[in-house]
Amino acid sequence: MSNIKIDLIPLFKKLEKESYCIIKLPDNFPSYDVGSDLDFFCYNIEKVSRIILGCLQSDISDDLSVIITNMGKQIYIDIMDKRDIHFRFDLYGSLPSYQNVSIKDAFFSSVIEGSNKVEKSKCIVKIPKLIDESILRYIEYQEWFSERPDKIKHINYLEEKFQNSELELNKVLDKLHYYISIPRIKEDEKINASSSIQYMQYLYGNFKKIIKYIQLNGLERTIYKIKDRLSR
Amino acid sequence: MKFKFLSVSRIDCILIWGHGIKYFDDIIRDVNSNKNFDILKIQKYKPKSIKSFVKEMYSYDYVPFWHLKEKTKYLLSTPQEVCFIFIKNLNSNEDFCGEGNFRHRESLTLKTFKEKLRDKYNPYENGERTHNHVIHATDSEMQAEHMLNYLGYDDGIELFKSENNFIDLPYYVKGYKRFEFKLIHVNNIFCNIIEGESWGSFNSKTIHIKDSPQYRGLSENISVYEDYIDKHLGGALQENYCTERYRTLSQGFEYLKEPYQNSFVDVERVGDKYIIIDGVHRACSHIYQGNTEIKVCQILKST
Numbered sequence: 017m018s019n020i021k022i023d024l025i026p027l028f029k030k031l032e033k034e035s036y037c038i039i040k041l042p043d044n045f046p047s048y049d050v051g052s053d054l055d056f057f058c059y060n061i062e063k064v065s066r067i068i069l070g071c072l073q074s075d076i077s078d079d080l081s082v083i084i085t086n087m088g089k090q091i092y093i094d095i096m097d098k099r100d101i102h103f104r105f106d107l108y109g110s111l112p113s114y115q116n117v118s119i120k121d122a123f124f125s126s127v128i129e130g131s132n133k134v135e136k137s138k139c140i141v142k143i144p145k146l147i148d149e150s151i152l153r154y155i156e157y158q159e160w161f162s163e164r165p166d167k168i169k170h171i172n173y174l175e176e177k178f179q180n181s182e183l184e185l186n187k188v189l190d191k192l193h194y195y196i197s198i199p200r201i202k203e204d205e206k207i208n209a210s211s212s213i214q215y216m217q218y219l220y221g222n223f224k225k226i227i228k229y230i231q232l233n234g235l236e237r238t239i240y241k242i243k244d245r246l247s248r
Numbered sequence: 249m250k251f252k253f254l255s256v257s258r259i260d261c262i263l264i265w266g267h268g269i270k271y272f273d274d275i276i277r278d279v280n281s282n283k284n285f286d287i288l289k290i291q292k293y294k295p296k297s298i299k300s301f302v303k304e305m306y307s308y309d310y311v312p313f314w315h316l317k318e319k320t321k322y323l324l325s326t327p328q329e330v331c332f333i334f335i336k337n338l339n340s341n342e343d344f345c346g347e348g349n350f351r352h353r354e355s356l357t358l359k360t361f362k363e364k365l366r367d368k369y370n371p372y373e374n375g376e377r378t379h380n381h382v383i384h385a386t387d388s389e390m391q392a393e394h395m396l397n398y399l400g401y402d403d404g405i406e407l408f409k410s411e412n413n414f415i416d417l418p419y420y421v422k423g424y425k426r427f428e429f430k431l432i433h434v435n436n437i438f439c440n441i442i443e444g445e446s447w448g449s450f451n452s453k454t455i456h457i458k459d460s461p462q463y464r465g466l467s468e469n470i471s472v473y474e475d476y477i478d479k480h481l482g483g484a485l486q487e488n489y490c491t492e493r494y495r496t497l498s499q500g501f502e503y504l505k506e507p508y509q510n511s512f513v514d515v516e517r518v519g520d521k522y523i524i525i526d527g528v529h530r531a532c533s534h535i536y537q538g539n540t541e542i543k544v545c546q547i548l549k550s551t
Contacts, residue, residue, distance in 0.1 A: 062412070062413040062414045063413075063414075065414035066413065066414040066415070066510055069414055069415065069429070069509075069510055070506075070509040070510050072429075073429065073504055073509055073510070073512075073543060076429055076430060076431055076543050077431055078431055081428055081429060081430040081431075082428070082429040082430075083426065083427070083428045083429075084414065084426070084427045084429070085425060085426050086412055086414075086425045086426070086427075087425070091414070
């Protein structure tokens, strides 16, 4: 790996007049971790890409190249350190398509229109309102948690905001329910009539839950949790 | 009366008839010197029958062809070679002209320009300009669309719509979704050039960029480039190539300098060679300044 470091400050200066916002802005921004990405919501992804590329072109060297992939409503701009992705700009021109949640298209423009400018280490950047950011995090949790348990971080984020009274639960729920609906889950699993088989299935289900809990919280907390349940 | 809702820019076509071809260079120069027009495509054409060609060209006119028959009679004896100049009319200034059934929408900018060209190049008799017009110009974008369809471009004016607007790709580079911006050595840069005796008879050849007429025009004599353009413009070369503009571009040229920071030379990789698909002039100017490397946009076929 070479010593590539992209200065994001002048890049965001050039984006000041554009309609965009960064979703889940990392705490260390405008610094970044190698291999990480920034998610943009913007009306005109080609225009924003044009500005980003215009800024990055001066960094192109024997070691650094830029790869742009245009998927129509989504554009990836990858800064490549030889063959590895050093950093990615992930630009969305509309809401990503989710399997587990149906969202009205209007939420996308609502997020951009409601975005706020914030200054982070002398870099002005546009981010969603806290309520929109929370809804987006909730949607991401809902979409990915079954495959990626680490997405629990989004729920932890929401809990923290509620506890600190930075967010009002009823307002979040009002907006959430206005823009989303949860698709009906098709329950076509045949229930076995035999009570002994049902019991076996119940035990197997609990066993799976325990394994999952251990993965997420560790053995000690799992034992504590089981003891707590048994004592009730 | 002006209508603000009428479109500002549009695609138009100036058609040079056979008896005007001798003024081809002058007309191209006149179009280029008009800031309202951007030349998109220059295409020479030899119709099989001038009679049916004339009829075809006027079939989308606002006036029925029977009305134009007498007016266009002179065209039947003109040389069987024409040239289409497709332009982006940047300031069309459209308005409604004519009365009754002949009332139609027209670009006043193009109308004025068309009359200037006719004043300049139409044949004169007894000191008076004749109606044997050397050029025809479209009244509407639909007429330009029809001309493109006639030439075999089924997409019509969509042909000129660029894709991937985050870079300055020419309209004819279509269907690509992935691009790599990288630094490459000049030794690996090649380009396609045209060989042949005239605009209607040619073949293409891949050579190293330093052997191209564009580079030799800078390193040896500009006449090498001038001869190349004169021979093939309107044939295999359909972009707006112009010796004077190339000379101006190469003087004090700074590759990728603002506001052209996204105007990369576009290349396609074939084996070890990077073949330029757009930007030979820019690449030559950059290399002629002594640079041994160049930042390019490599178009990639698949993801």
